[in-house]
Each structure stands twice: as C-alpha cells, then as structure tokens.
C-alpha cells in the first residue's frame with residue numbers, strides 16, 4: 001500500500017476530519033466529481049439522464065456506524081420513502097445499504113428488522129436491495145444477515161471483497177443460495193493477516209472469484225453476477241472468459257461509481273451488458289470520499305486544483 005493511500009485511508013477514519021473538512025469550500029467542490037449533490041433530488045435527476053443513455057442506477061444514502069438506534073430506524077424508514085419516489089419517477093434504480101447505517105453496531109436484531117422491512121418493501125414494488133461490505137470485523141454479521149434475508153426474499157444481494165483471504169470460502173458457501181453477488185476489490189485499510197496487501201494478488205483473486213461466479217454451479221443456482229469495478233483489464237478478461245464459456249453478455253453485469261470511467265459505462269451498455277451506476281447522496285460523505293481518493297491517489301491533484309482555483313477566484317473577486 002502506498003504512503004498516500006495509507007494516509008487517505010487513515011483520514012477516512014478520523015472523526016475530527018469528518019466533522020470539520022466538509023465545511024471547507026474546496027473540499028465540497030471537489031467531491032462533486034463523485035456525487036451529483038447531497039439531496040436525493042440531485043441523484044434522481046442524474047439517474048434520469050443516465051437512464052436515457054441505457055444505464056440503470058443504484059442509490060446509496062451515505063452514512064455508517066450510527067450510534068443511536070433511533071437514527072438507524074429513521075434511515076431505514078427514509079429508504080422506504082425513497083422506494084416510492086423512485087417508483088413514481090419511473091426510475092430503474094436499485095438500493096444499496098450499509099448495515100452499520102442500519103444499526104449493526106448497536107443491535108443486530110434491530111438491524112435485521114430494518115433490513116428485512118426494506119427488502120420486503122422493495123419486493124412489493126419490484127425493486128432490489130444490495131448490502132455493502134464494510135471492514136473485516138463486520139463480515140460474519142453481514143453474511144449472517146444476508147443469508148437470513150435471502151432465505152426469505154429473492155431480491156437481495158451482497159457485496160464480497162476480493163482482497164480478503166476468506167472470500168473464496170464465503171463465495172463457495174453462498175453459491176447454493178442463488179445469491180446476488182457484487183464483487184469488488186475492497187476499499188478499507190485492512191491488515192495483511194486478513195487481506196492481500198499487493199494489488200496484483202487482489203487482481204488475481206478478483207479474476208478467480210469472477211470465474212466461480214460465472215461457473216456452471218453458480219449459473220445453475222441462479223446467482224446474479226455483478227462486477228463492481230472500473231479496472232478495464234479485469235473487465236476485458238471477464239468478458240473474454242464469459243464469451244469462451246458461451247455466456248450471453250447480458251449475464252455479465254457491471255456496476256461502476258458515478259463519475260468514474262464514464263466512456264466505459266456506455267461502451268459496456270453497447271456491448272450488451274447490464275450496467276448500473278452507483279450514485280451516493282447525503283451529507284455524511286467525508287469517509288466515503290477519502291476512500292475514493294485512496295483508490296486513485298492521482299485524484300488528490302483534482303483537490304489541489306480546486307484549492308488553486310479558489311485562490312485565483314479570490315484574487316479576481
């Protein structure tokens with residue numbers, strides 16, 4: 001892990017920065033590259049534009065590690081309203097949630113009840129719910145709550161992280177459920193005892209897991225295979241593998257983050273893949289934004305440019 005990446009991931013965990021940095025103008029402006037705005041309406045108008053280009057979306061209300069259960073309940077209730085708004089607007093938008101936003105740190109059963117209510121409501125309107133994967137101490141609880149939800153409802157999927165040593169075993173155990181799996185590389189600062197520290201090992205793990213997700217057993221079980229990545233080499237290798245295995249492009253679904261690899265998003269649609277863009281909204285964006293910078297430390301130059309532009313504007317004004 002590079003020094004810059006480590007520093008950005010450490011910043012993502014700082015409560016002080018989370019409190020103070022979002023008030024700084026240039027930080028607020030720089031984050032716009034990755035989110036259309038803090039309001040749900042901002043995400044909805046971005047989603048409408050993407051839908052016209054053949055792209056579906058996934059919405060997430062930013063937030064994690066809530067410490068008050070009434071706040072977790074309110075987040076879950078808010079998502080029920082979002083489902084209705086999406087339906088009324090005719091948007092092809094799924095939902096992605098973090099279980100620590102739904103109260104996992106406080107009361108696992110209440111978190112389960114919040115998740116269950118959302119998945120049930122989503123099923124009633126033909127929608128689908130994704131569960132994000134957070135730091136490694138949450139993996140067991142997340143998979144446990146995922147299993148319980150999946151045993152009751154078909155419209156729920158979970159994210160797995162290729163950097164974790166445990167993920168091949170977790171995937172093998174989930175395949176018989178006919179799950180929805182969104183495979184990602186993994187965004188958190190993890191020790192080498194639980195996660196591959198080297199990018200090349202993470203990439204190799206990603207491809208091996210992708211093959212399992214597109215293998216005969218997974219196909220028979222009805223697994224919904226989603227690849228959450230912007231890595232063009234990985235996307236190309238997965239597509240070649242799928243073609244070689246005689247799979248139609250529509251079976252290989254990609255989810256990418258808003259604002260990243262936009263040409264590739266459209267190219268994948270043209271090639272017959274199902275593609276969704278994950279759009280985040282809400283005011284709790286600092287830790288999430290630091291993880292986005294850490295994924296590509298060159299993004300920090302974008303922030304620096306905003307600082308310089310601010311200075312220039314001030315001098316002009």
Ligand SMILES: Cc1cc2nc3c(=O)[nH]c(=O)nc-3n(C[C@H](O)[C@H](O)[C@H](O)COP(=O)(O)OP(=O)(O)OC[C@H]3O[C@@H](n4cnc5c(N)ncnc54)[C@H](O)[C@@H]3O)c2cc1C
Pocket residue numbers: 131132133134159161184185186187188228229230231232255256257260261278291292293295296299
């Ligand atoms: C839909 C979706 C859902 C996700 N959900 C989770 C989750 O639940 N849990 C979790 O731990 N992680 C999640 N992630 C983040 C993921 O783990 C990675 O950190 C992130 O996707 C970067 O990895 P990559 O596969 O794009 O490959 P990388 O090797 O990091 O990047 C490949 C190339 O993509 C481009 N790129 C990647 N990231 C950026 C960026 N931030 N800005 C600009 N360019 C970039 C660059 O050109 C880079 O060279 C999610 C990612 C996506 C797309």
